[in-house]
Each structure stands twice: as structure tokens, then as C-alpha cells.
Amino acid sequence: MIQSIRVQLLPNNKQRTKLFQFAGAARYAYNWALDKQMDNFREGRKIQTDSELRKAFTILRHSEENKWLLNVSNNVTKQAIKDLCIAYKNFFCKQKQPGYIKYSSKKVTHYTRIGKSLTVYDMNGHPKFRSKKNGDFRFYQDNVKIQFTGTHVKLESLAGSRRKNRQRLNWIRLAERNRIPVRAKYTNPRIAFDGERWWLSVGIQISRTLKPLRRLSFVCKKQQPARSEGIGIDLGIKDLAVLSDATKVGNINKTRAIRKLKKKRRRLQRQVSQKYQMNKKGDSYCKTSNLIKNEKQLLRINHRLANIRYNHVHQATTSIIKRKPSFVCLEDLNVRGMMKNRYLSEKIQEQNLYEFRRQIEYKAHWAKIPVVIADRWYSSSKTCVICGHVKKELNLLERTYICPVCGNIIDRDFQAALNLKRYGEAEQVKLANY
Structure with a gap:
């Protein structure tokens, strides 16, 4: 490895x-x-x-x-x-x-x-x-x-x-x-x-040997370390992740520190743009020392924002793996397709959804925890966790799921996490029978 x-x-x-x-x-x-x-x-x-x-x-x-x-x-x-x-x-x-x-x-x-x-x-x-x-x-x-x-x-x-x-x-x-x-x-x-x-x-x-990522090995129970239940993780924009045990990983972009840095970045971007227009000579631009200084400040702020988000994902993924679940189930999100929504593209990009999945996969690989990736078309949010009814239309504004059959009222993200946990349990049974 x-x-x-x-x-x-x-x-x-x-x-x-x-x-x-x-x-x-x-x-x-x-x-x-x-x-x-x-x-x-x-x-x-x-x-x-x-x-x-x-x-x-x-x-x-x-x-x-x-x-x-x-x-x-x-x-x-x-x-x-x-x-x-x-x-x-x-x-x-x-x-x-x-x-x-x-x-x-x-x-x-x-x-x-x-x-x-x-x-x-x-x-x-x-x-x-x-x-x-x-x-x-x-x-x-x-x-x-x-x-x-x-x-x-x-x-x-x-x-x-x-x-x-x-x-x-x-x-x-x-x-x-x-x-x-x-x-x-x-x-x-x-x-x-x-x-x-x-x-x-x-x-x-590194010399240590690891088990395959998406396979389960069944050995004697005495040799296996104690594992907790499996975890289903629903990734989103309102919260970075909602777990099947009702734990929420908050959106770091809503904190005061991030909002202050983004406000400072907007001001610097305006200053840089105005100075470029002031120093325009024909088709070319003349870079002054103040312009170079502002660009360095802007670069430093961008690095600071990226590091805060990256650290937040690291802390969230590490805390999940330290629970030692029997498995972790994630969605196969089409991030590239989601980015085409011009109203939500910036919010999706700031969440680092693919980076979250990548870190979960390699950290689970090190901890010998199997990772199950749900099918991209699996309707985790639209399926009722009690009766199994699938709601055909569910807008993004509907944060609470109301089942028309059994009357179940539940948070849509928490329901998606519960359904993903069931999906992972079903995959475990398939692998065991195989």
C-alpha cells in the first residue's frame, strides 16, 4: 500500500x-x-x-x-x-x-x-x-x-x-x-x-496488508473487533452530511468566519478589477505594485477558504470512521450534472462532496470497513421509510417528507440516510449469500 x-x-x-x-x-x-x-x-x-x-x-x-x-x-x-x-x-x-x-x-x-x-x-x-x-x-x-x-x-x-x-x-x-x-x-x-x-x-x-474495499470477509466472531451498526450518509447543501443515527455534519460555509472571508474577498476582487481598468493601456494592462499586492492578498484568502473547508471534511470523515461502523453506505452523486444548476452551482462546489466521498473511502479502507455505494438512480429521499411508498415528485423546497399513504412525517435528509442504511444492509446480505 x-x-x-x-x-x-x-x-x-x-x-x-x-x-x-x-x-x-x-x-x-x-x-x-x-x-x-x-x-x-x-x-x-x-x-x-x-x-x-x-x-x-x-x-x-x-x-x-x-x-x-x-x-x-x-x-x-x-x-x-x-x-x-x-x-x-x-x-x-x-x-x-x-x-x-x-x-x-x-x-x-x-x-x-x-x-x-x-x-x-x-x-x-x-x-x-x-x-x-x-x-x-x-x-x-x-x-x-x-x-x-x-x-x-x-x-x-x-x-x-x-x-x-x-x-x-x-x-x-x-x-x-x-x-x-x-x-x-x-x-x-x-x-x-x-x-x-x-x-x-x-x-x-507501507507494509501493512488491507482487505478489499467493497468486499466483506467473514471470519470467526472472536477474531473480529467490536463493530457498531452500519451508517447511511446522505450528502446535501443545507447540511454537509446527515447520518442514519440522526447526527448532522453542519455546513461550514454558513459560519461567521467563512462569511467574513468571502465578504473580504468580494471587496478585494472589486479593487483588483478597478485597478486593472485604471491601468489599461490599449489592449494590454500595466501591473502596478499595489495591484500585485492586492492579488497576493486575494490568493491568500482563497487558500484560507480552501483550507478551512478541507479541514472540516477531514474532521467529519475521521469522526465517522472512528465510530467503527460495520459498513458505510453513500450515494453515487452526479456532481457534474448538479453543477449545471446555476442557482446552486456555487453552493455545491463549496461543499466538496466528491472530496468527502474520497476521504471516506480511503479512511474506511485503512480501518478495514466496507464501503457500499448506492445506485445513482436509487430514490433514497422519495421512498417512505415506513411503508416503502415512492413519491414521484419531491421539490427541493420540501424539506419535510409527508407520506400520502401512511401519513409519515419525517425530515427528508434523515429519511434518505435511513434508506441508505437499509440499502447497505441488503448489500451485506447479498455478499454473505454469494
């Missing part, structure tokens, strides 16, 4: 400069390889393999125009080219899927309006060029040469010299002590910049 860990880096000014240089080299290699593959694809030639592109890039790397690439580790540019080849493989796999649409209707309408023709680059799923303007600063480190201590991480070829007094540049301080084990097998170390801070993400191989 591989567990991923993400830690913040605390580089000094010299190290920060080298990190940007490494990220620029990775972006340059990726865009160079993409340009080559686009020419091959456009002219009907065979797509070049990963090894062929890397051999050509090695020749380019030693040319006089690109001598600056010699100051960057070869593994950084190699992996960038490999990432591009993987992206192209995924693009071809997506084309083979049933129902693939070559060009989206919005893109066709836009290009028709401006009088331009669609190219290979505009196809759905085609890899895109990495842009410095979009804040694309990320690169790979060799998983064998990377080293960790309790407080620092050593990156490959960061100092650019073998002298002892320069070797200190290779060691970057970590924001958290003893977060990453010193002696372990590391996989896919990546370093990225989010516009404010540098982050290191790495996978660590």
Missing part, C-alpha cells in the same frame, strides 16, 4: 530561485515535447516514443542556446517528457471511449463567432501547454536520490556544485518535524508552488 504525504517547504532566497529554475526547465521540456507530438499528430506521422523524445532532448540540452538546462538535474526534464507521453496515451484512450465528442459545442460556437478554425489542439482531452502566467511551477525529483531527515529534505543537484560549503543548499527545511519517515521507500516525489508556498508531496510504501 502507498500512503501519500504533503509537507510545506521553507526554502531560503537562493533555494527559492533554484526551485523556480527547476520548475521552468520542467515546463520547457514538457512544452517542447508537446510541440513535437502535435506536429506528428497533425501531419499523420507516428507518435514518437518516450525514449526517442528524451534522446532528442539530450542533444538539444547540450546546444549553445540551451546551456542553462545543464544546471538542472536530468531527471527533472526526463520525467516532464514522460508525463507528456502519458498525457497523450490518456488522450488516445479517451477518443476510443463511447460517446466521445471531438469538439465541445461551446468551443465550436466561440470559434465560429470570432472567425477562427478549430485545430488539433482544441480537441477534447488534448494535452495543453504549461504556462508560467497560470502559475504552473512543478517538477519531479528522483525517488532514489531524495533524502529525508526529521527536519530537512535533500534535493538532487540543487546546489550545482560539489563543494562542501555549497552542499548546504541541497537541504531544504520542512515546516513539520518528523512528518516523513527517514528510512522508507519513496515513490513519485513532486514539488509544486501554489502561488504562495512551496509544497512537497511524496508516496511512502
